[in-house]
Amino acid sequence: MHITIPNQEEVLDSSTGKKYVSYNIHINGTYHCSARFSILKQLHERLKKQFGQGCLEKFPGGTLFYVKPDSKDATLRRFHLQAWIQKIGSQALLVDGETFQTFLLNSQKEVQKGPEEDVQLEIYLAHGKSVKVDIVSTDQTDDVLETATTVIGLDSSLVYYFGLYLVEDATGKVIVRKLQDFESPYVSLQRAEKGHIVQLRKAYWDIRVDSILQKNPTALNLLYIETINEIKKGSIQVEEDAADELANFRSKKERKAFLQLAAGLKGYGDSSFGAALTNYPKPGTKVKLALGNSLMKMQLDDGGTHDPLAEHTFQVQRMRCWKTATLMPGPSIPEVDGKKVNVELEFEYYLEKQNKMQWIKVLSPQAIHISMCLQFMVEEMLRLKRNKPIRKPSDRVNSFKPRRQKGGGKVDLDFLTGGEAAAPAGEGADNSAFTISVKLSELKKLVKAAEAEEDEAVRKLAQSVTEEMAASGETDPDDYDDEEDGRNSFAAMAGY
Numbered sequence: 014m015h016i017t018i019p020n021q022e023e024v025l026d027s028s029t030g031k032k033y034v035s036y037n038i039h040i041n042g043t044y045h046c047s048a049r050f051s052i053l054k055q056l057h058e059r060l061k062k063q064f065g066q067g068c069l070e071k072f073p074g075g076t077l078f079y080v081k082p083d084s085k086d087a088t089l090r091r092f093h094l095q096a097w098i099q100k101i102g103s104q105a106l107l108v109d110g111e112t113f114q115t116f117l118l119n120s121q122k123e124v125q126k127g128p129e130e131d132v133q134l135e136i137y138l139a140h141g142k143s144v145k146v147d148i149v150s151t152d153q154t155d156d157v158l159e160t161a162t163t164v165i166g167l168d169s170s171l172v173y174y175f176g177l178y179l180v181e182d183a184t185g186k187v188i189v190r191k192l193q194d195f196e197s198p199y200v201s202l203q204r205a206e207k208g209h210i211v212q213l214r215k216a217y218w219d220i221r222v223d224s225i226l227q228k229n230p231t232a233l234n235l236l237y238i239e240t241i242n243e244i245k246k247g248s249i250q251v252e253e254d255a256a257d258e259l260a261n262f263r264s265k266k267e268r269k270a271f272l273q274l275a276a277g278l279k280g281y282g283d284s285s286f287g288a289a290l291t292n293y294p295k296p297g298t299k300v301k302l303a304l305g306n307s308l309m310k311m312q313l314d315d316g317g318t319h320d321p322l323a324e325h326t327f328q329v330q331r332m333r334c335w336k337t338a339t340l341m342p343g344p345s346i347p348e349v350d351g352k353k354v355n356v357e358l359e360f361e362y363y364l365e366k367q368n369k370m371q372w373i374k375v376l377s378p379q380a381i382h383i384s385m386c387l388q389f390m391v392e393e394m395l396r397l398k399r400n401k402p403i404r405k406p407s408d409r410v411n412s413f414k415p416r417r418q419k420g421g422g423k424v425d426l427d428f429l430t431g432g433e434a435a436a437p438a439g440e441g442a443d444n445s446a447f448t449i450s451v452k453l454s455e456l457k458k459l460v461k462a463a464e465a466e467e468d469e470a471v472r473k474l475a476q477s478v479t480e481e482m483a484a485s486g487e488t489d490p491d492d493y494d495d496e497e498d499g500r501n502s503f504a505a506m507a508g509y
Contacts, residue, residue, distance in 0.1 A: 014102040015041050015337045015356070015381045018095040021082045022047070034082045036094060038120070040102075041190050042356065042381040044204060046120035050075065053094060059112050060101070068107060070097040117195035122151045134199050136161045136177070137212045139239035150199050154192045157199075159406050161213060167231045173403050174226060175235070176216030182208055188284070190382045191216065191389070215239060218305060218390045219397060220282040227269050237268040240275050248303075249280040282306050284386060288314075288350045289377035293325065300325075302377060304386050307394070327362055329390055333370060335360035337384050347376055356380040360387075 017039045024035045024047075035047040057072045073093040081087060101107050108114075122129075132150045134157065137143040146160050154177055162172045177198055181187040189209065192198050198211050215226075215236065226232035241263075243249045251259065255278060262271040275281055283305030291298050291311060300311040309327040340346060340355045347354050358380040361372050377383060396403070 014108050015384065016095075016098050016102040017339055018091050018098065021087060021091050023082045024049075034087060036091060038098070040117070040196075041193075041385060043190070043201070045117065045196065046123070048120055050090070050094075052120075053098075056112070056116050057097070060107060060110075063110070063112060064107060068100075068104060070100040072097055114195050118153055118197075121196055121200055132199055134202070134211065137180075137210050138235070139212070139214060139242040148199065151197050152199070154194045154196060154198055155406075155409065157197075158213075165231060167235075168229050169406050171226060171229055171232050172406055174215060174217050174222065174232070175213055178212050178214050179205060179209055180212045181206075182210065187287070188212075188214075188379075188382060191385060216389070218282065218307070218386075218393055220276055220306065223272065223276060227272065233268055233272075236272055240272060240281070243280070244275070246285075248283060248285045249275065249278050251278060280305075283310070286377055286379045286383055289375050290347065290349055290354075291376070292374045293371075302375065302383070304383060304390070307390070309387075327360075327373070329387065329394075331363045331365075332387070333361040333363065335384060335387055337380055349376060349378060352378045354378055354380070358384055 018036050019039060021034050021036045023032055025032055033049050035049050036053070037047050038045050054072060054075070057069065061069060070093075073090050101113060129149050129151050132148060133145045134148055135143045135145050136157075144161065144164055146157065146164055148157055148160060152160075158175070158177050159169075159172055161177075162175065163169075167175070177192045179189040179192055179201065181189060189205070192201060192211070202209065202211055213235070223236065226236055240249070244251055244259075255274060258274060259271060262268075262274065280303070283303040286302040286304065289300055289302045289311075291300055293311070299314045301314060303310045303312075307329050309329065311325045311327075313323045313325070336359055338357050338359065340357055354376045358375040358377065359372055360375075361370050363369075364371055375383070
């Protein structure tokens, strides 16, 4: 977790009329909350009591007099507070503990400057379509994720293969970061830059997991539309021979076959982070960075002077550790594609040919997001190695909340179309697009009617078989099996 306290401000306490200094805490590159000195000291005491002083930096001492926020003393105190909270952020045991998680969530609620209220949050899918879910403004990320996946009909056992991400626009071309459970997606979106959205995307890295999700119609379709979007963005490279076959599968709505073919293409399962600067193989090397399939990939771009398409790959398993650091502000702050970069990612890597460890630096506007992805990737590797199942909503003891979706009659299930919006009639229209545009309440009525009609047909068939067997002298009509795959009418209506 990358935590900084870049500044502090003076605040007037409306209840006492006295002024105090509030410290602005940024987590993973974005503002999260503000807290006064006394609140941070209380957190320190609780953590010290729970984990011991050895896990913590020394907490800065207090003063008898009010310290103005623009003074040198206030700046020095902020510097020490930042070192203290960064020590906490570097230890998973403390970060994942209830004490620190509760502090982060409650602090964000307090600075919302308003009461909890019933709201609707629009959650986008990879192709730009969206569903609106009814939540409370301060619901944390896991609550919102579970609510959203329930609305779209995803099996509860598959919920945490997906995550909520803050992205720059509906295309998801630039992912800012994955939303964490210590924050409220609604509040975080309100504070994000204009045009940002919350998007539902897959949250796993090992493509072998695909086989688990492809057994579920809703999960299959989510993977399908995300894969199409990645192909359109150019993250997945499609050769001419594969393009024809993919188009054929797409026209026939053979989503599983489409995904199985796409899984063999270059870039499948990768997350792209755009341009970056690195010191490997030499300082100032410009690359395009991607992460996936247990690899960090750097495609060189040196203007064509020497092997511009060369690619260096780094196995995540050979990274001894990695860290992020905030660069000091000033005229020397580097730029990448016209954007100033003030956070540096650095990882220590074993170079097999040289038989040595080397620190490799990466300057990227998405350095913090890359660091978070590395953490999620390693956690997944350990889970799979130990054969531990992914967590489920029911595992959230004492924190699971009931769904707040109201009625369920206003949710548009266009997401089931497989990412292909209906094209306008006329020249250039894609008339092969398959769309469903009905309300959930109407769809439920159709499903119920279909099931009733199906049950009646089965009943009549069973009666007919029984009569024929009785007429022929057979005495065991119970051997007839009236269970069939047709009961999954919802999936059948969606075109699977």
